[in-house]
Amino acid sequence: MQEPNSTALPTPRFEAGRTFWIAGLGGRFNLATNGGIPALWEAFGPSIGKVPGQVGGMTYGLCCNPRDDGSFEYVAGVEVSSPDGLPSSFRCIKVEPQRYAVFVHAGDVSTLHETFHRIWHQWLPASGFQAGHAPEFERYSADFDPVAGTGTVEIWLPVRGGADAAA
Known part of the structure; x- marks a missing residue:
């Protein structure tokens, strides 16, 4: 079977994560329903820059709380200083320090x-690493524009084991 796209995957850098909170709109998805994630972003978009306690201008797509049925929770959100004062419709997830590719x-x-x-x-299968038991996330730069396709998108995958990569 041919891969979806022949574009080479860039070599990852490795980061030591920190503790932070992500708050936004969440929903439960699986591979068959994850086409609904853009609608979650569309609903969350007007809140960007207005979320109580928002830190910075980056946005995050957080994948967490997987279940045995293959479903996962996805939160379209921003970093916040604490879970206090958020709208009742928001999910707030604490991300603990991890090693990330x-x-x-x-x-x-x-x-x-x-x-x-x-x-x-x-x-991942060729890396010698295993996926960590923690949220993975997409991090969108503050200047990210999904319509124009400008800005930077990073995928942060928690990893454990593997070679001791310092790069």
Whole structure:
């Protein structure tokens, strides 16, 4: 079977994560329903820059709380200083420090699923690492514009084991 796209996956950098909170709108998805994630972003968009306690201008797509049925929770959100004072419709997830493999997504946001596919099905099995038991997330630069396709998108995958990569 041919891969979704022949674009090479860039070599990841490794980062030591920190504790932070992500708050926004969440929903439960699986591979068959994850086409609904853009609608979650559309609903959350007007809140960006107005979320109580928002830190910075980056936005996050957080994947967490997987279940045995293959479903996961996705939160379209921003970093906040604390979970206090958020609208009742918001989910707030605390991200604990982890070691991450960080991949810069090249291309339009509509091809993000292809980069995820290459990470999970090519890079991870060949890397000597295992996925960590923690949220993975997309981090969008403050200047990210999904319509124009400008800005930077990174995929942060928690990892454990593997070679001791310092790069």
